[in-house]
Amino acid sequence: MSRDQRFLILADGLFGPDSSKTANACIRYTPERVVGVIDATRAGRTASDVIGFGGDIPVVATLDEGLALQPNALLIGIAPAGGKLPAEWILLVARAIEHGLEIWSGLHTFIADVPELAALAAERGVVIRDLRRPPASLDVSRGRVRAIDATIVLTVGTDCNIGKMTTQLQILDALRARGIRTAFAATGQTGILIEGRGIAVDAVVADFIAGAAERLVLENAKDADLVLVEGQGSIIHPSYSGVTYGLMHGALPHAQVMCAQPTRKAINGCEWVKIPPLAEFIRLSELALAPLRPAPVIAVALNTFDLGEDAARRVVEETQRETGLPTTDPVRFDPAPIVDAIAALHAGRRRDAVPLGH
Amino acid sequence: MSRDQRFLILADGLFGPDSSKTANACIRYTPERVVGVIDATRAGRTASDVIGFGGDIPVVATLDEGLALQPNALLIGIAPAGGKLPAEWILLVARAIEHGLEIWSGLHTFIADVPELAALAAERGVVIRDLRRPPASLDVSRGRVRAIDATIVLTVGTDCNIGKMTTQLQILDALRARGIRTAFAATGQTGILIEGRGIAVDAVVADFIAGAAERLVLENAKDADLVLVEGQGSIIHPSYSGVTYGLMHGALPHAQVMCAQPTRKAINGCEWVKIPPLAEFIRLSELALAPLRPAPVIAVALNTFDLGEDAARRVVEETQRETGLPTTDPVRFDPAPIVDAIAALHAGRRRDAVPLGH
Numbered sequence: 001m002s003r004d005q006r007f008l009i010l011a012d013g014l015f016g017p018d019s020s021k022t023a024n025a026c027i028r029y030t031p032e033r034v035v036g037v038i039d040a041t042r043a044g045r046t047a048s049d050v051i052g053f054g055g056d057i058p059v060v061a062t063l064d065e066g067l068a069l070q071p072n073a074l075l076i077g078i079a080p081a082g083g084k085l086p087a088e089w090i091l092l093v094a095r096a097i098e099h100g101l102e103i104w105s106g107l108h109t110f111i112a113d114v115p116e117l118a119a120l121a122a123e124r125g126v127v128i129r130d131l132r133r134p135p136a137s138l139d140v141s142r143g144r145v146r147a148i149d150a151t152i153v154l155t156v157g158t159d160c161n162i163g164k165m166t167t168q169l170q171i172l173d174a175l176r177a178r179g180i181r182t183a184f185a186a187t188g189q190t191g192i193l194i195e196g197r198g199i200a201v202d203a204v205v206a207d208f209i210a211g212a213a214e215r216l217v218l219e220n221a222k223d224a225d226l227v228l229v230e231g232q233g234s235i236i237h238p239s240y241s242g243v244t245y246g247l248m249h250g251a252l253p254h255a256q257v258m259c260a261q262p263t264r265k266a267i268n269g270c271e272w273v274k275i276p277p278l279a280e281f282i283r284l285s286e287l288a289l290a291p292l293r294p295a296p297v298i299a300v301a302l303n304t305f306d307l308g309e310d311a312a313r314r315v316v317e318e319t320q321r322e323t324g325l326p327t328t329d330p331v332r333f334d335p336a337p338i339v340d341a342i343a344a345l346h347a348g349r350r351r352d353a354v355p356l357g358h
Numbered sequence: 359m360s361r362d363q364r365f366l367i368l369a370d371g372l373f374g375p376d377s378s379k380t381a382n383a384c385i386r387y388t389p390e391r392v393v394g395v396i397d398a399t400r401a402g403r404t405a406s407d408v409i410g411f412g413g414d415i416p417v418v419a420t421l422d423e424g425l426a427l428q429p430n431a432l433l434i435g436i437a438p439a440g441g442k443l444p445a446e447w448i449l450l451v452a453r454a455i456e457h458g459l460e461i462w463s464g465l466h467t468f469i470a471d472v473p474e475l476a477a478l479a480a481e482r483g484v485v486i487r488d489l490r491r492p493p494a495s496l497d498v499s500r501g502r503v504r505a506i507d508a509t510i511v512l513t514v515g516t517d518c519n520i521g522k523m524t525t526q527l528q529i530l531d532a533l534r535a536r537g538i539r540t541a542f543a544a545t546g547q548t549g550i551l552i553e554g555r556g557i558a559v560d561a562v563v564a565d566f567i568a569g570a571a572e573r574l575v576l577e578n579a580k581d582a583d584l585v586l587v588e589g590q591g592s593i594i595h596p597s598y599s600g601v602t603y604g605l606m607h608g609a610l611p612h613a614q615v616m617c618a619q620p621t622r623k624a625i626n627g628c629e630w631v632k633i634p635p636l637a638e639f640i641r642l643s644e645l646a647l648a649p650l651r652p653a654p655v656i657a658v659a660l661n662t663f664d665l666g667e668d669a670a671r672r673v674v675e676e677t678q679r680e681t682g683l684p685t686t687d688p689v690r691f692d693p694a695p696i697v698d699a700i701a702a703l704h705a706g707r708r709r710d711a712v713p714l715g716h
Binding site: 108140141142143146201202203204205206207208209210211235236237238239240241242243244245246247249250252269270272273274275276284287288291292 | 466498499500501504559560561562563564565567568569593594595596597598599600601602603604605607608610627628630631632633634642645646649650
């Protein structure tokens with residue numbers, strides 16, 4: 001995938017720090033690819049005003065205003081529950097195609113499968129990229145990753161949208177700077193958008209979740225000694241736990257990094273599911289992998305965006321004490337504690353791999 | 359779905375007690391619907407000879423011989439790993455269609471999606487039933503089953519193909535005979551074939567596993583007070599665990615029945631995954647559901663088909679002692695211990711539901 005897009009991002013009515021995950025990640029990690037955001041409820045402001053980063057990227061009210069910013073691609077930057085395409089967007093996407101914009105989407109409903117949009121795109125010679133479309137042929141997982149030497153680290157979390165992708169992206173450069181050939185294995189539409197490759201494990205046929213994770217790890221390990229796998233969902237999420245476990249059992253990590261938001265006490269949107277205390281949750285996550293491959297949680301990544309600076313520092317310290325694990329907010333503070341923990345694990349595995357007598 | 363089929367079952371090269379799950383279940387539970395089995399390697403024998411039940415149902419070598427038995431439907435009775443359609447079968451299915459036979463299949467590769475077979479079936483006016491095809495529109499799970507009164511019991515197991523469907527089918531009539539309005543919620547292609555309805559949860563898009571389970575429980579609870587949900591896979595299965603957990607978290611059972619095969623010490627086909635001792639496995643299964651809905655394991659169903667009578671009785675007694683739970687082999691021996699445990703749970707929930715002061 002080339003990365004020379006000039007995205008106009010559709011986030012209508014939902015552009016915000018906690019409600020437009022794909023849009024925000026695109027702006028955070030590849031701001032040079034974003035020319036503007038469509039959200040009529042926030043038009044006239046900037047990305048920085050609305051989500052706290054992204055500088056002067058303007059928010060506009062309509063597609064027409066957005067076209068003046070000379071985009072060459074429309075990115076659908078919000079993902080409604082279930083991923084279905086709202087009917088009112090079809091018209092907007094059609095008009096974007098008529099103006100020659102590539103269409104990028106992470107929705108479960110594939111844009112290229114909407115007959116009128118596919119026909120229009122074909123007619124105009126416009127590319128539609130459905131980031132969640134699975135590879136044509138997947139196999140079931142058989143533990144093939146056990147045959148490779150690379151160190152595999154998976155982020156897991158107490159809930160969705162809590163920092164599993166962000167944590168990996170925040171530590172990637174630091175690990176590379178230490179001379180470790182490190183790959184980021186993207187498992188969701190946003191990670192794929194940023195990384196340029198990956199498999200959306202939540203969009204494959206259920207029997208092939210682990211198989212998709214297995215393939216992804218094997219592919220990433222071809223040119224890396226450390227594979228950072230983007231986690232999905234939560235082992236206690238009533239909607240998405242199947243994806244979470246399938247990913248864990250297909251990726252077979254050597255270690256987990258636990259992501260949590262200290263202020264979140266229940267699953268977002270399913271408040272009847274209370275999040276257990278972090279130390280207990282960590283134990284559950286280790287138990288879930290133990291019969292396949294022991295994978296200790298070696299660090300904690302906290303998401304403190306909704307806390308003041310002092311409260312954030314305090315909760316990092318408290319969590320570190322309670323769990324006995326290196327802890328940080330890798331966006332707000334230095335991600336080094338997580339980087340150190342992973343680098344130490346990797347160095348230890350390298351030492352252990354040296355044949356006896358050498 | 360009507361149940362007046364006269365099935366010719368394709369099980370070529372694989373008809374056997376442990377290798378043709380769909381064929382065997384169809385023969386065990388609806389033998390009146392089976393006219394013959396195609397397996398060239400066992401031609402001339404009877405079902406009873408080969409799998410131990412099914413009486414005189416003949417095994418034939420070819421489709422042509424099978425046609426002499428006057429079938430009106432071809433059932434693909436074996437499911438290769440990954441569910442893909444072997445190329446050599448396409449020709450056979452095409453010939454069956456030419457002879458006017460309905461095609462029933464539980465494979466992941468949908469017969470109706472093979473263009474030449476679909477065209478041929480349309481031309482001949484033949485129906486193709488892909489048992490695994492998911493409903494057109496699924497939603498994500500949101501714990502909606504918490505709003506219904508029905509008692510929900512899920513079979514779980516240490517591995518695939520160990521008795522999760524069979525156990526439910528063996529206890530269904532006994533529970534009904536006790537006056538409990540009981541439904542069987544089929545979650546796999548074989549259960550759907552027998553029951554006539556259901557959703558193959560392993561064939562839905564990964565994000566919708568729990569949503570499919572939720573829908574299935576809600577539909578079955580409309581005319582039942584007790585819903586027996588067919589379990590899938592195993593929480594430690596490296597290929598299929600995502601389906602297992604998604605089903606658990608979508609169905610939200612009040613209790614689990616644990617299925618195990620005493621002689622099986624590792625996951626079939628993935629022998630590197632050892633099956634923990636049963637008491638420990640039971641604890642893992644309870645922990646996996648506890649944050650969403652506490653669901654104790656209330657009985658154990660052993661599959662002792664590969665043991666002698668005495669050894670089978672011994673292992674039932676030992677397991678009962680080790681786990682402290684009612685235990686039986688519900689096929690070989692009286693399923694009453696499991697039936698009693700479920701009936702007691704259901705009666706207890708009914709009593710608890712009586713408003714205070716009444």
